[in-house]
Amino acid sequence: MKVMLLRWAVVVLLAYFFVPWLFGANAYLMSLIVASLVIGGVALAWALLGNLGGMISFGHSAFFGVGAYVSALLAINADFPIWLAMVCGGIGALLVSVLMLPTLRLKGPYFAIAILAYAQIFRIIATEWRSLTNGVAGLSSIPSLPAVLWWESGSKISSYLIVVTLVFAFILVYRWVANSHYGLALRAMHESEDATRVVGVNSTLLKAAMLLLSACMTGMIGAFNAHYINFLEPDYAFGGVWIVIPIVAAIFGGYRTIWGPLVGAVVVYLVDQLLFKNIFPSGHQIILGIILVVMILFSPGGLLPLLTVRTRKRTC
Amino acid sequence: MIELVLQALYSGFLQGGSYALIAFGLALVFGTLKIINLAHGELVLLSAYIAYTVESRMDVNPVFAIPFALVLVCLCSVLVYYLLSFIRKDRELNSLILTYGIAIVLTNALLMIWSADVRATTSPWLQEALVFGPLASMRSELIFFLVSLILMGALWWWLARSWYGRAVRAVASNREAAKLMGIDPRLTEILSFVVAGILASFAGVALFSYGVIHPPLGEALTLKAFTITVLAGLGSIPGVMLGSILLGLAEALTVTFASSALQDLVGMILLLIVLFVLPNGLFGVTGGRG
Numbered sequence: 001m002k003v004m005l006l007r008w009a010v011v012v013l014l015a016y017f018f019v020p021w022l023f024g025a026n027a028y029l030m031s032l033i034v035a036s037l038v039i040g041g042v043a044l045a046w047a048l049l050g051n052l053g054g055m056i057s058f059g060h061s062a063f064f065g066v067g068a069y070v071s072a073l074l075a076i077n078a079d080f081p082i083w084l085a086m087v088c089g090g091i092g093a094l095l096v097s098v099l100m101l102p103t104l105r106l107k108g109p110y111f112a113i114a115i116l117a118y119a120q121i122f123r124i125i126a127t128e129w130r131s132l133t134n135g136v137a138g139l140s141s142i143p144s145l146p147a148v149l150w151w152e153s154g155s156k157i158s159s160y161l162i163v164v165t166l167v168f169a170f171i172l173v174y175r176w177v178a179n180s181h182y183g184l185a186l187r188a189m190h191e192s193e194d195a196t197r198v199v200g201v202n203s204t205l206l207k208a209a210m211l212l213l214s215a216c217m218t219g220m221i222g223a224f225n226a227h228y229i230n231f232l233e234p235d236y237a238f239g240g241v242w243i244v245i246p247i248v249a250a251i252f253g254g255y256r257t258i259w260g261p262l263v264g265a266v267v268v269y270l271v272d273q274l275l276f277k278n279i280f281p282s283g284h285q286i287i288l289g290i291i292l293v294v295m296i297l298f299s300p301g302g303l304l305p306l307l308t309v310r311t312r313k314r315t316c
Numbered sequence: 317m318i319e320l321v322l323q324a325l326y327s328g329f330l331q332g333g334s335y336a337l338i339a340f341g342l343a344l345v346f347g348t349l350k351i352i353n354l355a356h357g358e359l360v361l362l363s364a365y366i367a368y369t370v371e372s373r374m375d376v377n378p379v380f381a382i383p384f385a386l387v388l389v390c391l392c393s394v395l396v397y398y399l400l401s402f403i404r405k406d407r408e409l410n411s412l413i414l415t416y417g418i419a420i421v422l423t424n425a426l427l428m429i430w431s432a433d434v435r436a437t438t439s440p441w442l443q444e445a446l447v448f449g450p451l452a453s454m455r456s457e458l459i460f461f462l463v464s465l466i467l468m469g470a471l472w473w474w475l476a477r478s479w480y481g482r483a484v485r486a487v488a489s490n491r492e493a494a495k496l497m498g499i500d501p502r503l504t505e506i507l508s509f510v511v512a513g514i515l516a517s518f519a520g521v522a523l524f525s526y527g528v529i530h531p532p533l534g535e536a537l538t539l540k541a542f543t544i545t546v547l548a549g550l551g552s553i554p555g556v557m558l559g560s561i562l563l564g565l566a567e568a569l570t571v572t573f574a575s576s577a578l579q580d581l582v583g584m585i586l587l588l589i590v591l592f593v594l595p596n597g598l599f600g601v602t603g604g605r606g
Contacts, residue, residue, distance in 0.1 A: 056409050058416065102592045108408045109352040113542050114591055117584040120539065124581045240535070244420055251413065283428035289420030296414045297402050 015164050020157050030156035032273060037163045038225050040265035042242060043249035044170050045217035047261040050250060052177060052186045053210030056108075058243055059100075059115030060218050062122040063093040065238035067219025068226035069126060069133060072142045075227065082146050086223040093219020096122065097211050104207050116243075123238035138233030145227045159228050166224060167262070170217050174258055177213070182206060241285070245269065248288045251295050254302020264302065319450045320572055328568030330457040332561030333464035337519035338537055339544035340471065340556050341512030346545065347488035348501075348508040350408070354415040355396055357537030358422035359513065363389045363520025364529045365426055368435045371524075377439055378525050379459075385517035392422075393513030397506055419534065427531040436528045443526075460522035467518060471511070472553050484508050536580055543587040 023029045042060060049055050071089030074080040080088065096118075103114040126133050133139070148158035177183050185201045197203050222242075226232050245268065246261070253264025268291065276284040295302065342356045363385040370381035396418055403410050437443065442456035474481040486494035487504045495501055523529060523537075544563055548555030563583055570582045 056412060102588075106591060109412055110546075110591060112412055113352065113539070114588060116535075117539060117587050120536075121581060121584045121588075124578065124584075128575075128577055128581075240532075247413065247416070280428060282432065283424035286421050286424035286428065289417045289422075289424060292417030292420065293399065293414060296410050296417060297399065300403075300405055300410050 012168070015168070016161070019164075020160060027156050030160055032270065034156065034160050034163055034228065035273075036266040036269040037160075037167055038221055038228075039245050039249060039269050040262040041163070041167050041170055041221040041224075042218055043246040043253075043261035043265040044167065044174060044258070045214045045221070046246040047250040047255040047258075048174050048177070048217070049210050049214035050255045052183060053207050053214070054186070054190055055207065055211070056112050056247075057115050057214075058112050058247075059117075059119035060214075060246055061238045061240065061242035062096055062115075062119040063215040063218035064222035064225075064242040065122060065126060065234070066096045067093040067222030068232055068237045069139075070219070071223030072139050072226040072232055073132065075143045076139065076141075082143060082227055086220055086227070089223025089226075090216040090220035093222065094212050094216040096219075097215030100211065100215075101208055104204055104211065119238065119243065123234055126234040126238055133234065136233065136235075138231060138236075140231050142226055142230045142232065144230060145224070163221075163224055163228075166220060171258060171262075173213070173217070177210075178258070182209070186210070244285065244288055245272075248292050248295075250302075251300070252291055252303055256301060260302050321569075322450055323452065324568040324572040325565055326451040327453060327457070328565035329561055330453055330461045330564070331568065332557075332564030333461035334519045334522040335540060335544055335563055336468060336557050336560035337464050337515045337522070339541040339548070339560055340468070340553070341515040341519075342538070342541040343545045343548070343556060344484070344508045344515075345512050348484055348505050349397075349400065349411075351400065351411045351415070352542065353396060353512070354412065354538055355419040355422055355534075356512065356516065356541060357539070358419050358426070358534035359389050359392055359396075359516040360520045360523060360537050361426060361529060361531070361534040362392060362422065363517040364524040365430050365435075365520075367437075367521045367524040368430070368529065371437060371439065377441065378437055378521055379442075382517060382521050385521055386514060389517040389520065390510050390513035393509045393516065394506060397509040401502075401505075419538070423531050423534055426534075430531070432531060434528050434530045435524070437525050439525070454526050456522070456525035460518075460525065463518060463522070467515065468553060468557060471515075474511075475553070480504070480507055484511075536583075539580075539587065540583050543583050543590070546587065546590050 019033065023033065042064060045063075046057060046060050049057055067089035069089075070092030071082075071085040074088050075082055075085040100115065100118055103111050103118075106114055127136055129135075145159050145162055148161045177186075185196060185203075186206055188196045188199075188201070189203050189206070193203050222237065226237070245265070249265035249268045250261040251264070252268055253260030253262065255261055268288065272284060272287060276287045280286065338356070338360050341359075342353060345351065345353045345356070363381075366385045366388060367378035367381035370376065370384060371378040374380075396415065399414060399418065400411050403414060437456070442454065442459075444455045445452050446455055446458055475485055476482075483494065483499045483504045484507060486497065486499055487501050491501055494504075540563060544556060544559040547559035547562065563586065566582045566586060567579045570578050
C-alpha cells in the first residue's frame with residue numbers, strides 16, 4: 001500500500017510539476033504531449049469498454065465528435081462557460097451511447113459492425129446538418145479553454161494541466177470500477193456470461209453502464225480537444241483516426257491494464273508524428289495498421305504485460 | 317416523376333449486381349471461418365485501382381485489368397487468411413481487430429501508391445449511354461450486371477453441385493462433422509478466400525468502370541457488404557442477390573429524392589434496422605446472432 005501511494009505521488013508530481021517545469025517553455029513539445037494525452041484519454045475510455053465491458057468498439061469517433069460538437073456549439077451559441085460546455089459534451093456523447101444501447105443485444109462482430117455504422121451515421125449527420133454544424137466548412141473560433149492558476153487561457157500549460165487532470169480523473173474512475181464489485185462481475189462475465197447471469201448479475205445492465213461511461217469519457221476528451229484547437233470539421237471530429245489510434249494504442253500497450261493504453265497512446269502517437277509522418281507524408285497511418293497486425297499476431301495482450309511477464313520470470 | 321422513379325429503380329437494380337459480388341465474398345468467408353473480413357472492401361478497392369492503373373498506363377479498356385486484378389487480389393485475400401490462421405487466443409475478437417489492421421494497411425497503401433485523388437474511368441466505350449424506352453444506363457453498368465449474374469449462377473452451381481463447393485458449405489454448417497467426413501477444413505477455408513478474392517476482383521473492376529473511387533471508399537464497401545449479408549441472412553444466394561438489389565434500390569431512391577450525400581446513410585440505417593428487428597435477415601436460416 002505504501003509503495004502504491006509512493007508510486008502515485010511520484011506520478012502526480014511528475015505530471016503536475018516536472019512536465020510543465022521542464023517542457024513548459026517548448027510550445028512544440030507541449031503540443032505533442034497534450035495531443036498524446038488526448039489520444040491516451042480516448043484509448044483509456046476505449047479500453048474501459050474493451051477490457052471491463054468485453055466489447056471491441058469501432059465507433060469511438062462518434063462519441064469524440066459529438067462531445068466536441070456539443071461543447072463547441074454550446075460555447076459559441078449559448079455562451080456556456082467552457083468547463084460546463086465540456087461536461088455537456090460528455091453528456092451529449094452519453095446520450096449518443098444511449099441510442100446505441102440496442103447494439104448490446106448483438107454478439108462480437110455484429111456489435112463491432114453496428115457501432116461502426118453508428119460512427120458513420122453521426123459523421124454524415126454532422127456533415128449534412130449545415131444549419132447547426134456549418135457542414136464541411138466546420139466551426140472556427142471556438143472559445144479557448146479557461147485559464148488555470150496564473151497561466152493564461154488557451155496557453156499550452158493550462159491546456160496541459162486540464163487534460164492531465166481529465167486523464168487522472170479517468171484513471172481514478174477506471175480503477176474504482178475495476179476494484180468495485182461491478183468490476184468483479186464484469187471480470188466474471190469474461191469467463192462465462194451465462195454463468196454470471198445465473199448467479200444473479202444483470203450483465204446487460206453492467207455492459208450498458210460501461211458503454212455509457214466510456215462514451216461520456218470520450219465525449220469529454222473530444223470537448224477538450226475542440227476548445228484546445230479552436231476548430232472543428234466533421235471529417236476531423238468524426239475522423240477514422242479517433243477509431244484507429246485508440247485501438248492501436250490500447251492493443252499496443254495492452255488493454256487489460258490501466259497504464260497500457262496510456263503508455264501505448266503516448267508511444268504510438270509520438271512515433272507516428274515524429275518519425276513516420278516525416279518519412280511518409282501521406283498514408284503514414286499504414287504504420288498503425290502494421291503495429292495492430294503485428295501486435296495481434298505476436299502479443300495480443302500488449303507490450304506492457306509482455307515486459308512484466310519477462311521481468312517476473314527473471315525474478316523467480 | 318414516374319420516369320424519375322423508374323430510372324432510379326433501374327440504376328439501383330443494376331448497382332445491386334456488383335454489390336452482390338462484394339457481399340457474397342464477405343458472406344462466404346464469414347460462413348467458413350465465422351470471421352468478418354473487415355478488409356474485404358479494401359480488396360475490392362485494390363482491384364478497382366488495378367483497373368485504373370491498367371487503363372491509365374496501358375491505355376486499354378479497364379476490363380482487361382481483370383486478369384491482373386484476379387492474381388493480385390486473390391494473393392492478398394489468401395495472405396489475409398494466412399495471417400488469420402496464426403490467431404489462437406480469443407479468436408473472434410482478435411481476428412476482427414486483425415482484419416481491421418489489415419484494412420488500415422491496405423487503405424494507406426492505396427493512399428500512398430495512388431494518392432487521395434478521386435479517380436474514374438475515361439473510356440468512352442464504357443460510359444456510353446444505352447437507352448431502353450425511359451430507362452438509361454451506362455454500358456458498363458449493364459455489362460457488369462450481366463457479369464455478376466453469370467458469376468452468381470456459377471457460384472450457385474459451385475456451391476450446390478461441385479465437391480469443393482459442398483465441402484465449403486459443410487465446413488460452414490459444422491466444421492467438426494465436416495472434418496470427420498474427410499474434408500480438409502484448411503483447404504476449404506483457403507478456397508473460400510480465393511473465391512472471395514475472385515468476386516472482389518470483378519466487383520472492383522465494375523466499381524471503377526461506372527463509378528468514382530478514392531481510398532476511403534473501402535470501409536463503406538465493407539459496411540455495405542455486411543449490410544447485405546445481414547439483410548439476406550446467412551447462406552442464401554438468392555437472399556444475397558435480393559438484398560444487394562434492395563440496397564441498390566434504397567440508395568438510388570435516396571439519391572434521386574434526397575441528396576447523394578445521404579446515400580451511405582440509408583445503408584447504415586438499413587443495417588441497424590435489420591440487426592435490431594430482423595436478426596435472422598430476410599431469408600436466413602434460424603440461428604442466433606443476438
